[in-house]
Amino acid sequence: MADETGIVTMDKIVSLCKRRGFVFPSSEIYGGLGSTYDYGHYGVLMKNNIREQWFRSMVQERDDMVALDSAVILNPKVWEASGHVAGFTDPLIDCRTCKLRFRADKLEDAHCGKRPSKRPGEDAQCDLTEARQFNLMFETHVGALEDGSAKAYLRPETAQGIFINFKNVMQLARRKPPFGIAQTGKSFRNEITPGNFLFRVREFEQMEMEYFVSPDEAQQWWEYWLEQRFQWYLDLGLRRDMLRIRAHEADELSHYSSNTSDIEYLYPIGWQELEGVANRGDFDLTQHTEHSGTKLEWVGQDGERYTPYVVEPAVSIERIFVAMLVDGYDEEIVADRDRTVLRLHPQIAPIKAAILPLIAKNDEMVSKARALQNELRHRHMVEYDDGGQIGRRYRRQDEIGTPWAFTIDDQTLEDDTVTVRERDSLAQERLPLSGVREWLEDALEQPWSSPKQ
C-alpha cells in the first residue's frame, strides 16, 4: 500500500489543501482560531458532492427514508433527556499557575502555558487541580429573559433532532417501522484538545440516519446497515485494504448501545473511525418519552405496540473528505516530470471536466471551447482554463482530481473533434464535439476503482 511506504503523509494532504484552496485555517488574518477551518472553492465542491452522494443513496434511492433538517439550537430539555447535560463530558485538570485546562486522560500529549513549555505537572511551578468533568456542549443564551436563565446549547449531534421528531414524521409521512429519518447538518463540540487537521474540529458536518425497527429485528438491521455503509465506501472507490470494520469492545460501548462497530480507514495517523454504526436500542425514544410525557412508540392497527429500536449509521463529512484525499493522493514521474494527482471517484471530484483551448490566442479555438463550456456547465461543474502551457494546465487539473480534460486543438478546427485525456491512465482519444456531453454523462455513471495499489 502506497500509504505504508510513507508517500501520503498528513502534511502533504494539508499542504495540497492549502495550496489549491480546498481547506485553510480560519480567521488567518487574525491569527486563526484553533482547529477551525474554512473551505475554499474545490473544498466546497467536494463536500457538496459527498453530501449529495450520501443523500442520494440514503434518501433519494430508497422507499423507507424521510429527510429532516432540525434546528441547531433546540429546547434545552432535549439535552437533559438525552443525557448530554449530565454526561457529555471530558475530565479536565486546571493549572492554577498558567490558567490553562488539560484533558486529564491526555496529559502526556499536553503542553503547559509556561515557556519553555512542558508537560502539565512536570515543572515545579505547575499547580494542578483535581480532574473535573467539563461539558463539551457550547452554551449560549436565547431570547429575552433578563436573568439569563434561558440557557441553551449548540447541538453536539444531529441525532437528537431526529428522535424528538419521530412521532411527527411517522404520522406526517405515513410511515411504520422499519423506516429511517436522515439528516445532514453542522454540529458543535467544545473540544479541549482538538487537532490533527480535520479530525477533531469544533464544528463539523454530520450525516446521520436513525432507522426505527421492531426490537426483535434490530440485530439484523444493524448487520444490514453495517454492510450497506461499508459497500458505499467501496462504491465510491476507496481501496478495500484501507478499510476495516472494528467492533467496539465492551468497555468502549456507549451506555445506550448494545452493539457498535466502526468502519475504520487507514489514515496517515493510523486506523481511525470513519463511520460508526450503532444499535442504540430503545434508549433515546424511552428517555424522550419519560422527559416529555409524549409517548414515542409504534402502535399498529392490530394493537401491536412497542418502542422501536434504533440503528444509527453516523459519519461526518470531514472524515470522508480526508479519507478520500488520502486514498486518492498519488505522486508519480511521467515523462521525467513529477506529477501529483488526486485519483478521486468522478462523482466526488470537484471539477468533472476541464475545457482547454490549446492555443489561448486562437479565437476560433477559444470560441469552440467556450461553446463547449456553455453546453456542459448547466448540468456539470466544469472549468475553462487557458492559462499557460497545456502540460501545466493538465498538471493543475490532475492535482485537484479532475477526471477528464477536453482539449480543443488544430484538429478540432478541421473536423470538430476534441481530445479527451483521462486523468488516471493518461490515455487520450478523440471524440466528436457534438458527442462530448453524452460521453461525459455516460462516463460519470460508470463504476470506478482506484488504480492505486
Place this chain on the structure above:
Amino acid sequence: MADETGIVTMDKIVSLCKRRGFVFPSSEIYGGLGSTYDYGHYGVLMKNNIREQWFRSMVQERDDMVALDSAVILNPKVWEASGHVAGFTDPLIDCRTCKLRFRADKLEDAHCGKRPSKRPGEDAQCDLTEARQFNLMFETHVGALEDGSAKAYLRPETAQGIFINFKNVMQLARRKPPFGIAQTGKSFRNEITPGNFLFRVREFEQMEMEYFVSPDEAQQWWEYWLEQRFQWYLDLGLRRDMLRIRAHEADELSHYSSNTSDIEYLYPIGWQELEGVANRGDFDLTQHTEHSGTKLEWVGQDGERYTPYVVEPAVSIERIFVAMLVDGYDEEIVADRDRTVLRLHPQIAPIKAAILPLIAKNDEMVSKARALQNELRHRHMVEYDDGGQIGRRYRRQDEIGTPWAFTIDDQTLEDDTVTVRERDSLAQERLPLSGVREWLEDALEQPWSSPKQ
C-alpha cells in the same frame, strides 16, 4: 392578484407546511422553542432545490465566482472589526417586575408577563428601565481557558467570513477584480421579537455573495447585480406583479452602504424584503485591514492598487421558501371537488414526478411502476404511491407541487405507454414507457411561468 383577494393567507401556508411535513415548530414535544422550526421531508427537498439553483446560477454557470464555506465561530476580533460587537444591537427595555425584555421600538406590539397581559408600561405594577442596547449576536465560549475569557460569537451573517478570506481566495484562485466569492450557510441572531413564521427566526440559512470591483465600477456592478437577481426570481416563476424593487431611503441605509435596494415580495403580511442588494463600498475590507494589519487590497502588475468596493446580493433561503409557497399556493374547484395545488417551478418542486400504479393489487402494474421508479430515481427525486384511489393520489401530489404524475394503467400492460398528467393544466397525454426519462429531463429544462393571475 390572488393574494389581494385573501385566498393566500399566512395561516394557510403554515397549515399546509405542517400538514404535509414541509415545516413544523421545533422541539414540539418539549413545548417548542420560540420561533424555531424544523424542516420535514418536502421542506428539506425544496430547500435543497433553492440552494442548488442559487449555486448553479451564482457559481456553476459563471467564470468570475469562487465558492467558500467559512466557519460559524470565527475569531472574535472579526466581529470587533466589522462593527457588530459595538453596533449590531436592538434597543431593549427591561421590566423589573416581570423580568421580561422588550424592544423599545416595538413596545406597542409587546405583551408583559403579568396575567392578564398588557402592554409594557400600561399596568401600574410595570417598572420599566430606560432603553439599553442589546447585542443580537449569540455569545458562547470556546476552548480551554479557565477564566472564560475566550468569548466568541455565532456569526450573525456569512459575509464577514468572505471578507476575511478575500486575500487568501484571490491568490489561491488566481483572481482579480471583478470577481465574487459566494457562500451559503447558517447564521444566528438572538432576535428578541421573532415571529411571523419563517420571517424572523433565530437561525436561518443565508446565501450571500460578495463581488469585489474597482471603486469606479461599483455603481454599474450594483445595477448589474440588482437586475440579475431580479431576473433570477422571474426565471424561477415568481409572478412579476408580486415583485418590486425598493431603494433604501437615506435614513435606513446601513452606515457602510452608499446604495441598497431590496427586491421585495408581496407576502400575505405585505411587501417585505426578499433579497437585499447593497453597495458596501470599501467599508469591510478597510475595517479588516485596520484591525488585522493585513492589507486587503488589489495590486496589479502595473502597480495599480486599490481597496475593492463590494457589491453584495444577500438573501435567506427561508424568505425564498415562503415566497415560493405563497406564489404557488392555489385553490380551485375541479369536477366539483376542492383542489389545493402548489404551482411551483419544476426545478423547485420537492418531487419531480409521481409514479402511480392505477391498481395497487395488480402485480404487473406494480412491477412496471417499480421499474420506472428505479430508472428515474437515480437522477431525480420521484415518489411511488399506491395508496388509495387515483384521484386522492393526484390530490396529494398537487398539494406538494409535484409537476407530473406517470400512471401505469391497463393500457400500459397492452402497449407499454403511460399516462402523464400535468399538475397545472391537468392535461393528460400518453408516452411510451421507454421515453419517460428523456421526456422528464427535457420537461425539467423548459421555461415555466405561473398560470396564477
